[in-house]
Amino acid sequence: NAGVMQNPRHLVRRRGQEARLRCSPMKGHSHVYWYRQLPEEGLKFMVYLQKENIIDESGMPKERFSAEFPKEGPSILRIQQVVRGDSAAYFCASSQDWNNEQFFGPGTRLTVL
Amino acid sequence: AQSVTQLDSQVPVFEEAPVELRCNYSSSVSVYLFWYVQYPNQGLQLLLKYLSGSTLVKGINGFEAEFNKSQTSFHLRKPSVHISDTAEYFCAVSDPRRTGNQFYFGTGTSLTVIP
Numbered sequence: 521n522a523g524v525m526q527n528p529r530h531l532v533r534r535r536g537q538e539a540r541l542r543c544s545p546m547k548g549h550s551h552v553y554w555y556r557q558l559p560e561e562g563l564k565f566m567v568y569l570q571k572e573n574i575i576d577e578s579g580m581p582k583e584r585f586s587a588e589f590p591k592e593g594p595s596i597l598r599i600q601q602v603v604r605g606d607s608a609a610y611f612c613a614s615s616q617d618w619n620n621e622q623f624f625g626p627g628t629r630l631t632v633l
Numbered sequence: 634a635q636s637v638t639q640l641d642s643q644v645p646v647f648e649e650a651p652v653e654l655r656c657n658y659s660s661s662v663s664v665y666l667f668w669y670v671q672y673p674n675q676g677l678q679l680l681l682k683y684l685s686g687s688t689l690v691k692g693i694n695g696f697e698a699e700f701n702k703s704q705t706s707f708h709l710r711k712p713s714v715h716i717s718d719t720a721e722y723f724c725a726v727s728d729p730r731r732t733g734n735q736f737y738f739g740t741g742t743s744l745t746v747i748p
Contacts, residue, residue, distance in 0.1 A: 524676075553735065562637075562723055562738035563677075576735060611676060613736075622736065624669075626676040 522547065524614050524625035525594075532631045533602050541597040541628045545614030552595045553622060554587060557609040569595060602632045635660050635726045639739035646714055647747050654709040654742045656724030666707040667725040667736070668698055677723065683707065684729075694718070719746045 525544040533539050545552050550571050555563040568576040569589040580587070584602075589595040599606055609629050613622035636659040646652045658664060665684050669677040681692025688700040698709045707724060724739040 526676075555736075555738075560740075562639075562740040563725075563736070565735040565737070568735055579735070621679065621682065623679075624677040629674075 524612055524623050526610075526612050526625035526628050528628060529626060530629050530631070532633060534633050535603055536601050539599040539602050539606070539630055539632075541599075541610050541612075541630070542594040543597070543612030543614075543625060544594040545612075546623055549614035549616050549623070551615045551617065552589050553613040553615075554595075554597050555611045555613065557611060557627070559608070563611060566597075599630075602630075604632045606630060607632045635664070635728060635737040637724050637726050637737050637739035639722075639724055639742050641742050642740065643743045643745070645745045645747055648716055649713045651712050652710065652714050652718075652744065654722050654724075654744065656707045656709065656739060658705050658707065658724075658726045658737075660705070660726070660728070663729065665727045665729055666698075666700060667727070668692065668696070668707070668709050669723045669725060670694075671721040671723065671741075673720075680709070680722075714744075714746050716746050716748060719744060 527542050552569045554566040557563045565579040567580050567587045572591050584600045586598045609627045611627045612625045615622045638657045640655045667682045668680040670680050671677050680696050681690045683690045683700045691697045696711050700707050722742045725736045727736050
């Protein structure tokens with residue numbers, strides 16, 4: 521059973537471009553979480569999604585960030601008009617149910633030039 | 634919201650010596666507690682978790698942690714560390730009553746094992 525997959529592993533964008541980060545949860549998992557890890561900091565919760573629904577987006581910045589988890593395909597974290605402060609590692613986690621263990625992917629490291 | 638404090642940002646320790654990484658959380662209500670390890674440029678790997686039951690939890694790679702409700706602590710210990718234990722360690726808390734069960738992470742402790 522493959523683990524949580526994230527791609528790309530590394531992403532470089534110039535200021536003002538868009539970044540799209542993908543997360544494929546573990547097989548059988550329908551709950552996805554996105555976290556951001558800024559340099560020298562712990563992970564901060566961003567958003568929690570189930571298939572086709574955003575359940576909790578209390579950690580998402582109000583502008584430029586959006587997330588989706590369509591019925592088919594991976595979950596996408598989208599950052600529009602990236603700025604240098606968006607440079608971070610973005611981790612996705614999945615779980616079988618909302619109160620089950622979360623399994624983490626390897627992360628996508630975004631660098632904004 | 635929960636908060637998690639890892640008091641030690643960096644812990645150097647000699648190989649085969651014991652180590653304790655400290656973690657305190659803010660809430661006095663029932664919580665789930667976790668320790669994760671992160672090797673350079675990798676994702677998080679679960680070391681151990683406390684959901685309920687025995688307050689002493691054993692995990693992988695010889696690590697264990699003790700849940701202390703009165704002190705709201707969940708310190709991680711290993712009696713004898715190995716070079717391969719050098720990594721970043723994160724304590725995390727979740728609230729099982731809350732739909733979504735988002736994790737709250739500490740800022741991490743960088744463990745360096747010295748040969």
